[in-house]
Amino acid sequence: MxxxxxxxxxxxxxxxxxxxxxxxxxxxxxxxxxxxxxxxxxxxxxxxxxxxxxxxxxxxxxxxxxxxxxxxxxxxxxxxxxxxxxxxxxxxxxxxxxxxxxxxxxxxxxxxxxxxxxxxDATLAVRANESLLSSLRHLEISLDSILEFIPLGIAIFSDVGVPKTVNSTMRLLFQASPRQNDYVPKVMQELVTSIVNSDEQELAVKGVKTRVDRVVDLIARRMADDAIMLCAADVSEWQDTQDKLKTLAERDVLTQLLNRRGFSDTVKPVLRQSVEKDETFAVLVADIDFFKDINDTYGHATGDETLIAFSKRISSALRSQDIVGRVGGEEFAIFLPKISATRAEAIAQRLRKKIEKTPINVYGTSINLTASFGLKIWEGGTEPRLRDLLQEADTALYRAKDTGRNRVSIA
Missing domain, CATH: 3.30.450.20 (PAS domain)
Structure with missing residues (x-):
């Protein structure tokens, strides 16, 4: 691995x-x-x-x-x-x-x-929250006026969870306009209900996606009079950062397919669900035949373009629920959920024929390709480890290589 x-x-x-x-x-x-x-x-x-x-x-x-x-x-x-x-x-x-x-x-x-x-940087949010609490405790000033100067989303609920005051920042995070209305998102209702029905002083829900495409962290706090204050911090940029890091870690830079780690992380929960439902699935491993000759003959730039073209070709021939990744130099893995053994073999043969029959054009050069495939089918039993399934499919792949290439071998 x-x-x-x-x-x-x-x-x-x-x-x-x-x-x-x-x-x-x-x-x-x-x-x-x-x-x-x-x-x-x-x-x-x-x-x-x-x-x-x-x-x-x-x-x-x-x-x-x-x-x-x-x-x-x-x-x-x-x-x-x-x-x-x-x-x-x-x-x-x-x-x-x-x-x-x-x-x-x-x-x-x-x-x-x-x-x-x-x-x-959360300094402004923390200072604003401290200012709010201080104002509520010590200043004789309109609550609504205080809340409108706070850069956090703020909503105050009664001790039984009835909304009393909501600032415009909170409304903008959850709706297209800051105008007052009676809309209270379900996630807010559930969080307030949870703290009302518990002895907790604070509860939080992180990474909430709003209907205006923002991501917020929600914190509910019990106040001195048992009212509930709900704070919403916009973490959309933070989430965007995490998405970029996830892409760096789980995507192959060249083909934009999942890399081995991304393939494994994506497949494992689907595999587990398939086993729980006793649904047949298959793991297919593909390897471009004589890929080293392409690099040696045409250069690595052409080799890279060949890999990109190959990845697009196999991706376009798969079902929407199938999961494909580049797991090695010229090796690709495909997870086929909810599929019979006969259908899985038919898909493997269809991919093989599609690659064989249509040359790839790279930098004005037409390159004939073939690929070998190893197929492992799971038809019931205890939950297998993904790495064992890949290993069995890989063994079948090398058997296809050893017996002439451009063929499908079943584990």
Whole structure:
């Protein structure tokens, strides 16, 4: 099986150059990579001066350094899942700032695991929330007037969950216009009901997609008079960052198909569901015959274009529910859910014939291709491991190669 795909400083620069999201790659407190955004947030001149300083620990409150270092160690080792937290940090001149930080494990360009942290400045949101609470406690001023100056979405519900006040920011996050109306999204209703019916002081729902295409984190807090305050923070840019990182980690740069990791992560839940429903499925592995000769004869640029054309050809011939990925140099894997053994073999033969009969035109050159296929069919029993299914399909593929190529072999 192939190793996890490496993420390089070059790929991060291409995606996040000029981004409002800070990026760091580190092992413990040792900085391996950073962009200008996080450097500027911590009041360095640029990322080079931040990296040369070399120690993330100087910006983290001492009381939390051991806890954070241990969490990073677990994430780096794969013992803890990625998570997002709001934490305080200190700038080079001692000012406290608040950051929303998401930490996840990656394989860095040196081939070793590291932690990638994406950072969003939450200082304004925290200060605004503190200001709101302070105003509510100490100032004799209209609640509606206070709420309209808050850059967070705010809604106040009674102690039994009836909406009392909603600011325009909250309405804009969930509807096309800030005008007042009685619309209360279901996710808000459910969150307020949950805290009303519990003894909790605070409950949260993260990553809520609104009908105006924003992504928000919702936090419900019980106030002193048992009213419920609902805060919504717009994390759309944050989610966009996570989507870009997911694409970097799970997509093949050349063909834009899933890479081995992406293929595995996408197939596993579908496989599990198929087993639970006792639905037959198949794993198909394809390999371009004599691909090395194409590279040697026409050059690697032509080889790359051949791979792109090949990937488009097999993708266009599959069903919408089928999952395809490039899992090696010229090797592709296809997961065929909800399919009979006869139908799976027919699809494999159809792909083989389509590739054989239609030359690929690259840079004005017509190249005749064939491909060999290995097919593994699951027709019931205990849940198999995907890597074992791929291995059996791969063994069948090499049997097809050994017996003449341009054929389908069934495991």
């Amino acid at each position: 192939a190793a996890e795909r490496k993420i390089s400083s070059t790929s991060l620069r291409e995606v996040f150059d000029g981004s409002l999201v800070g990026i760091t790659v580190h092992r413990g407190f040792d900085i391996l990579y950073a962009n200008d955004r996080i450097a500027h947030l911590l009041k360095y001149d640029d990322c080079a001066s931040f990296i040369s300083a070399g120690d993330l620990g100087t910006h983290i409150p001492k009381r939390r350094q051991r806890q954070i270092a241990e969490r990073w160690r677990k994430i780096q080792n794969g013992d803890e899942q990625p998570e997002r937290n709001r934490v305080s940090n200190y700038t080079t001149d001692g000012d406290e700032i608040w950051l929303d930080v998401s930490d996840e494990r990656i394989i860095w360009e040196d081939g070793e695991p590291a932690v990638l942290s994406t950072i969003y």
